[in-house]
Amino acid sequence: MPKFVYWFDQLDRSDGSRFGEKAALLADLKKSGISINEGFVLSPKAYFEFLESGHLREKINKLLGSVVKSDKTVKEESLRLIRDAINSQPLPRQVVEEIQKNVRKLATEKTNDLELTYSFGPEESVRTASKLTQSVVSNKKTLIDFLRKLWGNYLETGFLENDQLETLNLCGRGVAIIFNQSIQPESSGMVYTKDPSLTEKSRLLVAAKWGLVGPKQGEHQYFDNYEVDKINLEIIFKNIFSQQSQLVQIEGKLKNVPVAKSFASIQKLSDKNILELARIGKQLESRFGFPQEISWFISRDRIFVSDTRQFHLAADLQTQTQGRIGEGLKLLIKGSPAFPGIATGIPRIIKNQKDLSKLKNGDILITDAINKEFPRIKKPAAIVTNGSGSYSQASLISKKLGIPCVIDIENITDFFNNFHYAITVNGATGQIFSGGLSPSQKSSISYHVAQKRRSDNPGPSAQTATKIFVTIGERDLASELAGKEVDGIGMLKSEIIFSEIGIHPKKFISDKKQKVFIDKLASFISTFTAAFDPRPVIYKSSDLRSDEYRNLKWGEKYESFEPNPLLGTRGGSRYVINPEEFELELEAIKTVRNKFGHKNLWLMLPFVRTVSEMEKIRKIISSSGLHKSDTFKTILLANIPANVLLVEKYLQTGIDGVAVSLDDLITFTLGVDRTNSDITKKFNELDPAVVLSLEKVIRACSQKNLYSSVIGQAPSLYPELAEKLIEWGISSVSVSALSVERTKKIVSEAEKKFLSSKSHS
Structure with a gap:
């Protein structure tokens, strides 16, 4: 039985092609621990199901065929007939029932209002469809009328705007509908992680006003402006705008209402919320690798992010x-x-x-x-x-x-x-x-x-003994990042590669088309190894969770449901249980190294729960024909406390070093759910338990003259942590592309300080 409704926590960043970029972005924000107005997506499958019922697709395509190069009167008559066909077509019962069931789940005591948006795919703009009450959706007839009207408007818009009707395929593209809670904000605005004035590149700008940001209110000069130092998260400057009116939503319509005199000229945000928005801005800039323009609003002293996009100046x-x-x-x-x-x-x-x-x-x-x-x-x-x-x-x-x-x-x-x-x-x-x-x-x-x-931003002239690597997965950035002053790729993210391939590996195995998958994966990896050669590229083998595998094509056939995929069959456990999938990755690595001649490719093994599991994985790798050498290293990615506590035992299995996934280690060491905004603030890179774990891993590797690394943004944010990493003997750090230059400067200073202290002692 097809599934039509997907909640944001069932989607991820790779789902833009299936549900539209807006839905994929909201899902990614939620998984990053950022509050969004909760909701779900009605899949394009529902739209296609509607078209197939009662032969509606055939009727519409027949009507379209009659209007090619026709006059205006014929087009208008055909459009009326299409509308009539849509309005007389019953909706599939399962679609209606699934929407109503999930709307009841979405509705809360705080709000019965819903906000709907729809998009036609990753290349299309997202449009606001309607604001309506939960009671409208709960009533079967009004819901059916509403969906008919929305889908009809979609068809009508494409019909009227396209002047090449002979190539028009109105029934070929699906439309995804997002059902959000509609929340009335007290204040809203933007965060620009790069100051639009460009007076200081190390500052970000928070813009705020009472009420909603309207469609023509984007100019930040009409907002309170708060400049924040990005490094120290300190408020540098405030410019308070006297606001006489605010935009609010009343009965589904936007209206301007006066601002109370006592509120007109006061600061629209507390200092606490300004700094929290700055922290969110830094987090999203780090996550996406580029300066961001972030839309936010506050309701009941809780910050929500509604959108973020790459910000160009x-x-x-x-x-x-x-x-x-x-x-x-x-x-x-x-x-x-x-x-x-x-x-x-x-x-x-x-x-x-x-x-x-x-x-x-x-x-x-x-x-x-x-x-x-x-x-x-x-x-x-x-x-x-x-x-x-x-x-x-x-x-x-x-x-x-x-x-x-x-x-x-x-x-x-x-x-x-x-x-x-x-x-x-x-x-x-x-x-x-x-x-x-x-x-x-x-x-x-x-x-x-x-x-x-390059001349404006020459970066540090001195080379660092500690390698500065970049964490990456986007193929189109390979050549650009290879031109930067980086020592290699500290983690090549396989999840992005698997998402681009888009089909579950077991489908290739089932169809005896393993070579097709191997060639696709090898081609993707070689884009990076060729660009960075001879600098090392460390490929992280698949660490997709079962729910992420299920999102791939044919995923639901090959993946069983797990109640908690975060702690389910993933990483090392999956290699041991399903070695045939892991062997496809190993064959791709061999292809890149032996056939393409890129000997700079290493392997990183994530989420290996036990030492015995690591020993079994090592045997699988060896049986594939990949053996330890000066140019081929096998690195453990330390995600969990077990990797830290038994690090010496893991090293005895013959691996070549350990890289710490800082975000994962903090999550599992402190027990912090990053998707829960109430406790996200406890996510602390400098927590004593985290620092102690880093020291134990790095010192253990250093004593055996093996590779050690930290993957995460902390070395670019906390010079005091960078100094400790140098003192313990770390080999490298791997950060986002945006943080490379700053990290290099911080590490260079930390190395000078360490050498100075050694000479004095």
């Missing part, structure tokens, strides 16, 4: 490309930079929704005022608009699409009227030139930008 590149792009090109006009990048294309004037048919992929979108729906069907090469403000709709859309944007140009549509030649847009400087750039010119500019970045 136009000013980062403004001086780097200044002058270079204009070489040989005539400057036409200049506006304000809103999003960096360089693009060449034909300017296309779009004044309203009807003009969208003129826009072709790769055009430069020219408009006076952009509507958020404009770039949904076609992707322009750049956006140029009369709109203002670095947080304008144009800027937000360009960030999402990753294309250059220039704003603040008056009468822009008049300027480019009857202009039929290519132009080049420099989103970093706001300049627009006549003519186009050749690929070699673009490459030259990119090279000089990279050179300028």
Whole structure:
């Protein structure tokens, strides 16, 4: 029987392609211990089930076939017939009952209101569908009417906005619906983990106001602004905005209401909440590896995060490309930079929704005022608009699409009227030139930008004795990170690789297609080994939990349900119970090392519960033909206290060292559930029990001249911990890409301090 409803704790970061990026993000935030407004997702399976019942898909496709290149009257009549077909089609009983059952579970005494959003896949924007009461959903008839209307609107939107109806496949893409609790906030705002003013790169900005942040209220100058030192988590500066009105939700509608005089000019956040938001900002920047723009709200003194996205700053590149792009090109006009990048294309004037048919992929979108729906069907090469403000709709859309944007140009549509030649847009400087750039010119500019970045951020000139590794899993970052001053990859995350392959390993085994899986895995790993060669790349073998395996295609067939997957069959236990899966990974490693010639690949073994388990795993590795050598090391990933308490015994099994997964070790040592926001603050890297565990592991490895490492952000955040790690004799630390330069400076200083103290003693 198909399953239609998934709660956020049943999803993870890799589920964006199945349920939309918004649902996957909320699930990931929850698993990181960050509070979100609770909810669940109605799978696209429900939409497809609806289409299949009563041959609705066939009816719609038949009606669509009749309107290709037809006039407006025929299209409108066909649309009416499609609406009638949807409204007369019963919903599958199981879908309705499953929604109602989970809505009752979601409703609480605090709120009976729900907020619904829907998205059509990872490339689509998320749209607010409705705000409604739990009583509407509890009533079978009103729920059916609501879903029909929502799915009908989805079909109608695609029908009206697409001018190429002969290629339109309205029934081919699913729509995921998110059911959230609707919470009325006391205050809300954003956290920018990189100060938008760029006055201090080591500061982050918290912006706050009473009530809701509305769709046109993104400019942080209309908020209280609190600048926080990212390193020490200290409030540096406060700018309090006098707020006369606030946006609230009343009976499902947004309304502006006056702010009480006694609250208008006071600080919108307590110092405690400012620092907590700063801590969350640091956590998310570390998790995603890039500066973040985080949307948050507070209700009953509890902080909720509703969204986070990569934050780009136009000013980062403004001086780097200044002058270079204009070489040989005539400057036409200049506006304000809103999003960096360089693009060449034909300017296309779009004044309203009807003009969208003129826009072709790769055009430069020219408009006076952009509507958020404009770039949904076609992707322009750049956006140029009369709109203002670095947080304008144009800027937000360009960030999402990753294309250059220039704003603040008056009468822009008049300027480019009857202009039929290519132009080049420099989103970093706001300049627009006549003519186009050749690929070699673009490459030259990119090279000089990279050179300028290196000269602006040369990093520490002194090399550290302690290796500075990076933790990574995203294939598209391999080449970029290989160009950084890092000594290798301290942990290559297999969970991201398995998610990209997307199919349960046992399916390949069952179909006797093991080589297909091996080749896919080897190809993925070799992207990193080739980029970093000869620096070591330490591949962490699979540590997916059973629920994560179940999320893979065919996963439900091969995985039994476990009540607590965190402590279930995973890591080392799985290798011993299901050696045939582990052997696929070993064969992929052999392919990379022997066939591709990348001898810089090592192996890391996670979640090995006992010494006897490690001995059995070592035998499996040896039987596969992988043997200990100067270029092949086997490292234990210490996730649990048992690895620490018996570290000497583990080392006696013949492994080449131990890397400590700091997050996991803290979780299991302190018994902290990181998904429980009430106790997340007890998650402390400097807790005496954690520090003592680190010392025991590192000293044990150092005494035997074996490899030791710490995987986590703590060495980049706490210089005092870095000093202890150096004193104990650690071999390396592995941090996120964003933390490499800072970690290198901290470790360098710690090494100097250690050598100085030794010379004095």
